[in-house]
Each structure stands twice: as structure tokens, then as C-alpha cells.
Amino acid sequence: MSTSPTADAPTGTQEHVLHRISEELAVTFDGVFGPDMVERYVFESYAALARTAKIKTYLPIITRRFARDRLNALAHAQGKRPSGVPEVLFVCVQNAGRSQMAAALLKDLTRGAVNVRSAGSMPAEHLDENVVTAMNEIGLSLGEEFPKPLTDDVVRAADVVITMGCGDTCPIYPGKKYEDWQISDPATMTIDGVREVRDALRARVEGLVSQLVG
Amino acid sequence: MSTSPTADAPTGTQEHVLHRISEELAVTFDGVFGPDMVERYVFESYAALARTAKIKTYLPIITRRFARDRLNALAHAQGKRPSGVPEVLFVCVQNAGRSQMAAALLKDLTRGAVNVRSAGSMPAEHLDENVVTAMNEIGLSLGEEFPKPLTDDVVRAADVVITMGCGDTCPIYPGKKYEDWQISDPATMTIDGVREVRDALRARVEGLVSQLVG
Numbered sequence: 001m002s003t004s005p006t007a008d009a010p011t012g013t014q015e016h017v018l019h020r021i022s023e024e025l026a027v028t029f030d031g032v033f034g035p036d037m038v039e040r041y042v043f044e045s046y047a048a049l050a051r052t053a054k055i056k057t058y059l060p061i062i063t064r065r066f067a068r069d070r071l072n073a074l075a076h077a078q079g080k081r082p083s084g085v086p087e088v089l090f091v092c093v094q095n096a097g098r099s100q101m102a103a104a105l106l107k108d109l110t111r112g113a114v115n116v117r118s119a120g121s122m123p124a125e126h127l128d129e130n131v132v133t134a135m136n137e138i139g140l141s142l143g144e145e146f147p148k149p150l151t152d153d154v155v156r157a158a159d160v161v162i163t164m165g166c167g168d169t170c171p172i173y174p175g176k177k178y179e180d181w182q183i184s185d186p187a188t189m190t191i192d193g194v195r196e197v198r199d200a201l202r203a204r205v206e207g208l209v210s211q212l213v214g
Numbered sequence: 215m216s217t218s219p220t221a222d223a224p225t226g227t228q229e230h231v232l233h234r235i236s237e238e239l240a241v242t243f244d245g246v247f248g249p250d251m252v253e254r255y256v257f258e259s260y261a262a263l264a265r266t267a268k269i270k271t272y273l274p275i276i277t278r279r280f281a282r283d284r285l286n287a288l289a290h291a292q293g294k295r296p297s298g299v300p301e302v303l304f305v306c307v308q309n310a311g312r313s314q315m316a317a318a319l320l321k322d323l324t325r326g327a328v329n330v331r332s333a334g335s336m337p338a339e340h341l342d343e344n345v346v347t348a349m350n351e352i353g354l355s356l357g358e359e360f361p362k363p364l365t366d367d368v369v370r371a372a373d374v375v376i377t378m379g380c381g382d383t384c385p386i387y388p389g390k391k392y393e394d395w396q397i398s399d400p401a402t403m404t405i406d407g408v409r410e411v412r413d414a415l416r417a418r419v420e421g422l423v424s425q426l427v428g
Contacts, residue, residue, distance in 0.1 A: 015387055037251055040288075040366075043385075044258070047366035051335045051383045074254075121265045122336065149363075152254075152261035169265045171257075173229055 017060045018042055021067070029071055032080045042067045048149050054125035062146045069117065073157035076115075086212050087115045089158035091166050095120025095147040097128045097186040098164045101198055104140045105205040113213055117154050121169035123147035130194040131186055138198070160212070231274045232256055235281070243285055246294045256281045262363050268339035276360045283331065287371035290329075300426050301329045303372035305380050309334025309361040311342045311400040312378045315412055318354045319419040327427055331368050335383035337361035344408040345400055352412070374426070 022039040029038055045067040049059060075081035088106060090099035099118040107116045124147045132142045155161060155170060160177045163170055165185055172178065181204060186194045236256045240249040247255075259281040263273060289295035302320060304313035313332035321330045338361045346356045366385060369375060374391045377384055379399055386392065395418060400408045 014385070034248075037254070040251070040254075043366040043370075047364060047369065047385055048262075050385060051364055056382065150261060150265055152257040155261065156257075168270065171228070171261055171264060 014046075014060065018046055018063065021060065021064045025064075025068055025071065028068070029075065032075050033071060038067075038071065041071055045070060048151075049146070052123045052125060052147065052149075058146075066146075066148055070151055070153045073117065074153040077153065077156035083115050083157075085113055085115050086160070087158050088117070088160045088162065088208070088212070089154055090116075090118040090162050090164070091120065091150055091170055092118075092164040093121050093166050093185070094124035094128075094187065095149075096124035096126065097131045097194075098183050098197070098201065100127060100142055100145055101131060101135060101186075102162065102164070102181075102201050102205055104135055104142060104145075105198075105202050106208065108140055109205060109209050110213065114209075115157075117158070119148050119150040119154055121150055121166040123149050128187060128194075130189065130191045131198075133191060134194045134198045137195070160208075162208075228260075228274065232260055232277065235274065235278045239278075239282055239285065242282070243289065246289050247285060252281075252285065255285055259284060262365075263360070266337045266339060266361065266363075272360075280360075280362055284365055284367045287331065288367040291367065291370035297329050297371075299327055299329050300374070301372050302331070302374045302376065302422070302426070303368055304330075304332040304376050304378070305334065305364055305384055306332075306378040307335050307380050307399070308338035308342075308401065309363075310338035310340065311345045311408075312397050312411070312415065314341060314356055314359055315345060315349060315400075316376065316378070316395075316415050316419055318349055318356060318359075319412075319416050320422065322354055323419060323423050324427065328423075329371075331372070333362050333364040333368055335364055335380040337363050342401060342408075344403065344405045345412075347405060348408045348412045351409070374422075376422075 022042045025042060026035040026038045042063065046059065046063040049063055049066060053059060076083045076087065090102040092099040095118055099120060103116045103118040106114060127142055127145060135142050150170060152171060155173065158176055161170060162179045162181055164181045164183050183200060184197060186197045236253040239256060240252045243252055256277065260273065260277040263277055263280060267273060290297045290301065304316040306313040309332055313334060317330045317332040320328060341356055341359060349356050364384060369385050369387065372390055375384060376393045376395055378395045378397045397414060398411060400411045
């Protein structure tokens, strides 16, 4: 039996980086979560992203951000570190188009007055290129975003969960508002189609803002 | 904004069942993992399965089994409750065919002398029907199995990780043996094709057994 690690996940190196990230986040969440819990979040976040992410180069970086955001969500949900602002979660199938656009639009319109997250039931390998282009055209960069699987913690943290095309994949908890938006999937669209989706989303997000922050 | 929970995930009820499962498993893992960690495993396991499982009826039952097995894997990996036997993990893309067949064959041949798990990088909605039939023909039931996403804990617990068609989606850790088996995907095959895959897998699994337990 031969040991045959794949080329871009060198034995031990990746693990070393993940341990370092765990130690750093254990300090960030000191008094909120124990180091064991933090380490589990880091390693499970890595495994969850590695399942679908095509390019492994940035995995440790996005693992760090994903794990930190999930821990923030959990800390908020459990009342240990409340964010003090409304929390909104957008969910679509691939977290490569609709939910990413909606999240970017809402972030831009509210600038910190609302905490915004997005996720997918079956995350894609990377963001849709036309989606990135269409958002760039209105001055919004998705360059640091990545498709993330839907997790329990981000649902728990949300006051409002907005689903688009992902059916009943989202856990339902009392005390939250669930909305389903009928928005076409831009995955197979030309750039013109994606622009229409973007503008339709902008209108809906503007409506949401007026409900959330008056 | 209207609250619109989906029909088969009644608000609160599902959550109540998950809390009960968490309490039960907290007793099972008393002294190994704290109740907070156990509860996280239960709820995240639920969210992970709900993302892809088509039929939600059995979700609490399979969530309980999935969470318990993941906690067992972690307890073994951390040396808190070593299983005392070799641990083998089979990984394919959908955890609906190849990895399920290989796991069932290895379990049957070793009957407790090896601990066997399986997982997928992109779990399917349910097991492949022809796969279930072909395994029934040799007296092995897959009736209680379900597609599960690949998680860090089961990789960590494994002495041997065998991948089939899932590329580099599996975290690589030192001290484990990784093998890649070239086995065709039965997903689009007729029952005759699936029988051939089953028999090819049986031969490879028999070879593995002789290496593991002599």
C-alpha cells in the first residue's frame, strides 16, 4: 500500500497552517468558545470548502475567514457576542450568483447597519464570471468572495433568511423571518441576462432595506 | 415580510428533536466532549444532511447516527476513546455507489475487526437503486445507509483513506495511508454494469483485508 498525497496539499504543511489559524482564532474568541471548539470549526470549515473548491491555493485564507464568520454567527446566536444589528442570510443553490449579488448589494446599501451573509446548498467551484463582471459594472467587487456551504450557525444567527431556488434545504427555526424570492438562476445566462438579474435583485434588496432599517 | 416555513420541516418540532438527540449524545460522550460541542455536532450534521437529502422524513434519525459516528471518529482520533481496531474510510463523489459498496463489503468481510466509514465530496440525494439491488443479490443490505458529506473528523480517525473519483477533495494528514482506486462510477450504469463494479470492488476489498488483518 503506497502513500500518495496529492500535489497541492502537501502532507503536514496545510495542517500546520490550520493549527496556526486555530490558535489565532482561539485568542479572538477567548472567553466565548474553548480552543477545542475553535479548532473543530477551523478544520471542519477547511474540509467543507475543500470538498468543492477547485483551486486549493487560497483555501487556508478562505478557511480562516469562513471559520471566523461562522464563530461570529454562533457567538451572536447564543447571545455571547451580540452584533447589535439586524442579521440577514441569503441562500441559493451554488452561492456563486444570486445569493452573492444580493449580499453584496445589501452590504453596499447598509454599510455596517446590517450584518449580511450568504451560502449555498450545493456550493460551486467558484463564482460565476458574468456575475463578477456585472457587479463590477456598478462598482461592487466580489473578488474576495467564495462559494460556501450552508451551515447551521449562520441560519441560527439570522433574523431574516432569504432563499432563492434552494427549496427546503434550509433548517427552519422559530423566531426568524423566512422569505423565498423568485429570481432566475444566472448560471447559464449571457452577461445581459445577468445584468437584468442584478437589477431585479437591487430592487428587491432596496425594498428589504426599507423594512429593516426604515 | 411573511414567515413561510416549508411543509415538512415544521417550525420548532425538528429543533426540539435535535435538542433531544443532543442531550442523549451528551450522556454517551460524557467526559469526552462537552454538551456544547455535542450539540454543535448534532445541529451541523443536520444542516449538512438537509442541504442535499431529498426526503426529509428520516433526517432526525440519520442525523443522530451521523453525529454519533462523527463524534466517535473524533474521540478515536484524539485518543480519548480509541476503537482498538484499524479504521478505514472510503470516499467517492456522491457516497451513493462506490464508497457505499466498498464499505459494506469490507464490513461484511471483517465483522467488527475493522471500523469502516464512507463519505462523498458532493453527496447525492439518495443511494443509487441499482447499487442497492446489486448488493442485495449478494446478501448485503444498504437499506439503512445514506449519502454523507466528507468531514474532517472521519478523515482524522482513518488509518487508511481510499478515494475513488473524488480527486483532491480529501484533506491530507501525515501518518495515514492514502490510496486511489480506479473504479468506474456506477451512477449511469445498467444493473449488469453495477454487478461488474461490485465484483471488481470485492476483489480489491479482499486484497485490502489481507493487508489490514493478515
